[in-house]
Amino acid sequence: MIIKYLLKQRRTDTLQALFTLLLLSSFTACKKEQESQPAPQVPSVSVVHVGGRDYTTRTIGKHTWTTINYDGPGGVPYRPGNEKPEYGRYYTLEEASAIALPAGWRLPTRQDYTALAESQGVVFTKNRATGQEAIKKMTSTANWRTVRGTNTSGFDAHPAGYSFRNGEPMDGDISEFWTADGSTFSIQERATGDAYTILFYASDSPAYRFNLRFVKDN
Incomplete structure (x- = not known):
């Protein structure tokens, strides 16, 4: 039972880590896309x-x-x-x-x-x-x-x-x-x-x- 619990907990930790990594990758990609967009040209x-x-x-x-x-x-x-x-x-x-x-x-x-x-x-x-x-x-x-x-x-x-x-x-x-x-x-x-x-x-x-x-x- 203890081994099964530990294996289940390990899978849960792994999934959480993967989910966090995906979130960070998505945020970084969005940030880079925003930073790469040219600033709008406003007439003087x-x-x-x-x-x-x-x-x-x-x-x-x-x-x-x-x-x-x-x-x-x-x-x-x-x-x-x-x-x-x-x-x-x-x-x-x-x-x-x-x-x-x-x-x-x-x-x-x-x-x-x-x-x-x-x-x-x-x-x-x-x-x-x-x-x-x-x-x-x-x-x-x-x-x-x-x-x-x-x-x-x-x-x-x-x-x-x-x-x-x-x-x-x-x-x-x-x-x-x-x-x-x-x-x-x-x-x-x-x-x-x-x-x-x-x-x-x-x-x-x-x-x-x-x-x-x-x-x-x-």
Whole structure:
């Protein structure tokens, strides 16, 4: 009887040890699997304070950009009452150049806008990009007449148009921003209504007003 008891107890101890070993192996495997999973990539989004209000920013490529059209002092609104606040306001180059920005921030250059587009896969030929699907990554999902953007970059360019001689802008097919050198960066719907084109214009006439974004180096 004693021998039978000891044998039974030994089998029980062995089974318990095996069960414990299985539990430890399972825990270790799960832990390794969890540790090997890459951390989720969270977009770098913050705010910058300019002209009395906060503007959301996002890191895109090698720069950090404001992702809302400037709506500070001066300039002219889209319409009386400004029923599309996402369009912000429209400024002359002189007004744009006089805006006081926090340290590190600036009015973008043509090169900054080119780098922004290229970070999304846009390819330029002589400062022009035509009919490329990648341009949609920079444009808003709303307000465009026929081509809907995807805004996967977070830049969120709305078709606010521009103002000439303080007239009301014609919106729906052009998103255009001042550059520091007096040219403009323009995203336009093609006449065919099936794609976008990016162009740079020399538009430093005081009769024109365009939207503003700001940028800083990372």
